[in-house]
Amino acid sequence: MDQFSILSNKIHTTKATVGVIGTGYVGSSVAKETASAGYQTFGFDLDKKKVAEINNLKIKNLSAHIKKDLLVDCDIICICVPTPIYKDHSPNLKILKNTIQQVSNYLKKGMMVVIESSVAPGTTRGLILPILQQSKLTAGKDFFLSFSPERIDPGNKKFTMKNIPKIVSGLDENSLKLVIQFYSIFIEKVVQISSLEAAEMTKVLENVFRFVNISLINEIADYTRKLGINIWEVIEAASTKPYGFLPHYPGPGIGGDCIPVLSYYLLDSAKRNNTLLRMVNAAAKINEMQPKKVIDLALKILNGKTRKNNVKSEVLLIGVAYKPGVADLRESATLKIWDMLEKQGISVSYHDPYVSHVNGFSSKSLDPKNLASKDLIIITTAHSNIPYQMLVDSKKPLIDTRNTLQGITSTNIFQLL
Numbered sequence: 001m002d003q004f005s006i007l008s009n010k011i012h013t014t015k016a017t018v019g020v021i022g023t024g025y026v027g028s029s030v031a032k033e034t035a036s037a038g039y040q041t042f043g044f045d046l047d048k049k050k051v052a053e054i055n056n057l058k059i060k061n062l063s064a065h066i067k068k069d070l071l072v073d074c075d076i077i078c079i080c081v082p083t084p085i086y087k088d089h090s091p092n093l094k095i096l097k098n099t100i101q102q103v104s105n106y107l108k109k110g111m112m113v114v115i116e117s118s119v120a121p122g123t124t125r126g127l128i129l130p131i132l133q134q135s136k137l138t139a140g141k142d143f144f145l146s147f148s149p150e151r152i153d154p155g156n157k158k159f160t161m162k163n164i165p166k167i168v169s170g171l172d173e174n175s176l177k178l179v180i181q182f183y184s185i186f187i188e189k190v191v192q193i194s195s196l197e198a199a200e201m202t203k204v205l206e207n208v209f210r211f212v213n214i215s216l217i218n219e220i221a222d223y224t225r226k227l228g229i230n231i232w233e234v235i236e237a238a239s240t241k242p243y244g245f246l247p248h249y250p251g252p253g254i255g256g257d258c259i260p261v262l263s264y265y266l267l268d269s270a271k272r273n274n275t276l277l278r279m280v281n282a283a284a285k286i287n288e289m290q291p292k293k294v295i296d297l298a299l300k301i302l303n304g305k306t307r308k309n310n311v312k313s314e315v316l317l318i319g320v321a322y323k324p325g326v327a328d329l330r331e332s333a334t335l336k337i338w339d340m341l342e343k344q345g346i347s348v349s350y351h352d353p354y355v356s357h358v359n360g361f362s363s364k365s366l367d368p369k370n371l372a373s374k375d376l377i378i379i380t381t382a383h384s385n386i387p388y389q390m391l392v393d394s395k396k397p398l399i400d401t402r403n404t405l406q407g408i409t410s411t412n413i414f415q416l417l
């Protein structure tokens with residue numbers, strides 16, 4: 001039997017062994033699904049804690065490992081490692097490249113490699129395939145290569161890996177057929193895309209769409225502030241239109257490892273192809289300016305108070321995660337705000353129910369005594385489980401960057417708008 005038929009049969013009979021490299025947000029979800037679908041699944045992660053977390057769950061068919069030796073037993077390898085950016089916003093593909101290099105050492109006839117990590121168009125064919133081909137095996141005949149971007153939304157209870165339609169693409173017809181067959185077993189709807197590049201671009205578009213729209217609303221919010229119009233009221237009103245309008249909300253800056261990161265991947269890709277993406281560039285500039293607007297308002301408030309007496313101001317940040325309900329700090333605007341405040345000589349502390357430690361600091365408990373020592377409180381993440389009324393009652397100046405205090409009127413509340 002040819003390698004395609006052998007793997008197809010193993011997928012059909014759930015006899016295929018699945019390896020998931022990187023068991024973070026994405027990889028742990030993939031591994032849990034494949035295991036519960038009946039596939040023997042091995043998760044691989046460098047982080048001992050992640051490995052222990054998975055093993056402690058004691059899920060049938062699932063075990064996690066630091067060493068990658070068991071890759072040799074895998075038929076399908078899902079790549080879920082980070083694809084971050086450097087400080088200068090350029091793509092950091094080091095982890096992805098090293099991981100593929102390792103996979104290439106274990107590549108054997110009948111294997112399928114599926115890239116789930118988010119990448120710019122052209123990466124699977126241009127960067128990953130050549131590394132795998134070092135094995136001297138033939139793609140499409142001896143081994144199979146697919147790209148299937150992950151769309152999971154951490155913390156979202158309504159849309160989960162199972163019911164979010166899965167985009168799939170393959171290097172060739174066989175790879176495409178196999179990846180469709182594989183995901184169809186444990187995901188409700190699989191959406192077949194004609195090429196690796198179109199699938200890569202789909203994921204990029206989804207993210208850049210949000211990036212541009214949030215930046216647009218931040219720009220509009222700057223203008224409505226000048227006009228004395230409340231942007232939140234305007235967005236709410238516009239959202240009553242039953243078609244053609246999708247609400248996006250202003251804030252201190254877009255974070256997370258997807259929306260801003262993939263937008264910078266796109267900008268880098270366009271630059272390498274001598275193309276200037278004016279709108280995405282503008283969105284990036286607007287987004288990069290957002291944290292400074294918070295700082296400007298903070299300094300304005302503080303300068304009118306303690307700082308003119310040369311007392312070192314103390315600022316409390318409410319929420320360091322990039323979005324509500326999660327512990328994820330990647331590209332969080334709050335960390336940028338923190339850094340900028342410290343550069344002004346301001347002493348910073350934080351409270352976040354999901355993040356117990358960051359930057360060598362621990363999350364401060366919220367009580368009236370603790371709040372009494374602060375000069376300013378800034379709500380940076382709209383976590384739902386914060387005693388917001390206590391913050392208002394502290395009578396301390398309170399910057400609400402997320403409109404979390406909507407409906408509460410008090411003279412100590414300041415908005416960016």
Ligand SMILES: NC(=O)c1ccc[n+]([C@@H]2O[C@H](COP(=O)([O-])OP(=O)(O)OC[C@H]3O[C@@H](n4cnc5c(N)ncnc54)[C@H](O)[C@@H]3O)[C@@H](O)[C@H]2O)c1
Pocket residue numbers: 021022023024025026027044045046047050080081082083095098099116117118119149150151152153154257258
């Ligand atoms: N988090 C999301 O919401 C989300 C959504 C869609 C797509 N993605 C994309 O999925 C990919 C993974 O994201 P994530 O959020 O799961 O990241 P993550 O940081 O939560 O997890 C990645 C894991 O990979 C591990 N790792 C790093 N190098 C490794 C190596 N060489 N070998 C084994 N393990 C290694 C890390 O220790 C970490 O546990 C990224 O490309 C991201 O852009 C993320």
